[in-house]
Amino acid sequence: MTVLHARTEPRPLWLGTSWKMTKTLAESRAYVEELGHTVVPEGVQAFLLPPLTSLHVVLDALPTGSPVLVGVQNAHWGPDGPMTGEVSMTQVRDAGAQVVEIGHSERRGLLGETDEMVAAKVAAALDAGLVPVLCVGEPWSVRSAGRADAYVADQVRSALADVDPDDVSRVVVAYEPVWAIGEGGRAAEPADVVGVLDAIRGAVADLAPGVRLRALLYGGSVTTENATDLLDLDLDGLFVGRAAWTAAGFTALLSLGGRAVDRRDELSSTHQPRSR
Template sequence: MTTWIGTSWKMNKTLAEARAFVDGLVAARDALGGVRAFVIPPHTAIAAVRERLPSDVPVLVGAQNAHWEPAGAYTGEVSMGMVADAGATLVEIGHSERREYFGETDDTVARKVAAAAAAGLTPLLCVGEPAEVRAAGGEIDWIAGQVSRGLSRLAAHDLRKVVVAYEPVWAIGDLGREASPHEIAPVMEMLSTRFGPGGDARHKISAVLYGGSVNRFNAAALLDVPGTDGLFVGRAAWDVAGFVELVRIGARAGHGRQPDAG
């Protein structure tokens, strides 16, 4: 099983800073094998990052958002085709910040997942429960519902294109706290068996990642949680040294995994 290690820069990095990050990746290219690594710049830097990355540096480039319509009068939006044209191969969809600050609903998330798959992109579907749901013990049903609704407009043959990232809302951002492996284990097991590689081969997505206050000190333990195919990292991977170290941790974890099927 390939281990995924990736990061979204959110609303950070100028073009110069983005290019400097890529130059650091190029210098560390020998450490980047053995995982499926990805970076998700802001829209302004997608093309610059893709153009700066040599073909022998195995890092995928993503987009943080895109509209479900292929074109139209949607001022300020970009389409799936546009981000693909800029060099993205995956699209982050449904992050809790998009849901909270920009009013994204399960329906708009589902539309975006289907549009990304139709455009040949990998939908990176983000899900996560708020603190009050976790406190009430409702996280399993909450997450299962978010994933089911997020995949509801997707053709069955496109399920394999999807990656799900479980990011508890209480574990992300400046005020987030680290989740323990014990806390996330039931959710990761549910996602893997119900939707992911551990489930029914006829109805499985590609991978299930964990994200939320991930750093170099807890990454190995989080990757050891059954059902976890990789990590979606925030600020701990925003500098090259941090990103490369997490890739190394992911590669070591991957050595003990079963090979990808077929």
């Protein structure tokens, strides 16, 4: 007798980068044209978040049919109106964005974004058909006090409070400890990450039982030296800063991502029940 076992569709491994406030139009085009010679490994979902000024240049420079998703680093939660200097989710979607970064610690800490603002942006992004990349993470004072798990779980619950449980599956969460971000950040050890990832999953399970996030990523002082160890954790990819600010750097990380996918496929096939 032959027993058929249904195989779970493999989840893509996400690798993306935010360029923050860097790159002119010419620099953006040169980056993408160089990246255009790279084949994104099968099973890897690449994404780029250029500054808003370069969105159209990046979209135009990508080869036709490119699998790379392109987005923006911020947008307002309101549909329109007197918000000088802001752009709405609908406007960035209309301009070609597919992804929007929300709640980065720099915006929370330096620009005063509250949990309520972050939650409104997540809901607005979903309404506009964008993929929200929700950034969460604790400062060192919280980490050193042993409260990182609870702190980040609360951020997740707050940010997804206005999201229908079924729509939680459309959200990408990027865990980025504040102390690991930026030029002065220090890389987290895998042991620093695992507990918080579990806490995020627990918070999601509380809000939407049986629903998985679209992806759960890690970001913060990611380099080609530590990416492999991080990718071997139980997560869905990496959100990278400076190490991916050159096309060569991003290409190297994509290659590492492809190898991680291969390792996961090998592990999956090893544990796949055999027919009998």
